[in-house]
Amino acid sequence: MSLRIIGGAAGSRRIPSPEEAGVRPTGERVREALFNIWGDAIIGARVLDLCAGSGAISLEALSRGATGVVAVEKNPRLCAAMRRNADALGLSDGLEVRCADAVAEIGRIRAQGSRRFELAFADPPWREDVLRREVLEAVFTPEPICAKLVVEAPKGVARHESAAGGVRLVRERRYGDTCLLFYEAESAGIPGDAGE
Numbered sequence: 001m002s003l004r005i006i007g008g009a010a011g012s013r014r015i016p017s018p019e020e021a022g023v024r025p026t027g028e029r030v031r032e033a034l035f036n037i038w039g040d041a042i043i044g045a046r047v048l049d050l051c052a053g054s055g056a057i058s059l060e061a062l063s064r065g066a067t068g069v070v071a072v073e074k075n076p077r078l079c080a081a082m083r084r085n086a087d088a089l090g091l092s093d094g095l096e097v098r099c100a101d102a103v104a105e106i107g108r109i110r111a112q113g114s115r116r117f118e119l120a121f122a123d124p125p126w127r128e129d130v131l132r133r134e135v136l137e138a139v140f141t142p143e144p145i146c147a148k149l150v151v152e153a154p155k156g157v158a159r160h161e162s163a164a165g166g167v168r169l170v171r172e173r174r175y176g177d178t179c180l181l182f183y184e185a186e187s188a189g190i191p192g193d194a195g196e
Helices: 028-042 056-063 076-089 102-112 129-140
Strands: 002-004 014-016 046-050 068-072 095-098 117-122 146-154 167-175 178-185
Touching: 014 076, 028 056, 028 117, 028 167, 028 178, 046 056, 046 102, 046 129, 056 068, 056 076, 056 095, 068 102, 076 095, 102 129, 117 129, 129 146, 129 178
Parallel strands: 046 068, 046 117, 068 095, 117 146
Antiparallel strands: 002 014, 146 178, 167 178
């Protein structure tokens, strides 16, 4: 099994799909929709990929012109695979893999003070509703480290998600059993719908 990078410099190239139990890489249709919605905002952006898993979102972002990606994943084997795949695709210069718990790593990023991101993506394990809320709150409170966060979730629980204070759910897109939830800090604009 393999995953295909859809667009950009590494477009159509494939990377091995992880064989770890419980890992569910973001499907091609959902990835394509996400990057169509982000559009040109990805070019030159600093991206935070939380619960990065296979690294498909991180590598797709770099392929499409992101300046840099911080990928946070707590499974050491998946972290090692991300680094290998980035090397194979010629994208390693822009990728920083942090093998850590997502919420704890957001706290460390926040404590550093200077690191901010234009775009963020989070795909926690689908059954972990509490973790989804914790990631959302950690990104946006007390001060946002990123103006825009997309959360991937199963459609059955997505509509019950509640945003932290000062954050709003601006868009929800469904693709089969998968939902993409687009959150923004109150002061941020809404990304365009190009390509939807």
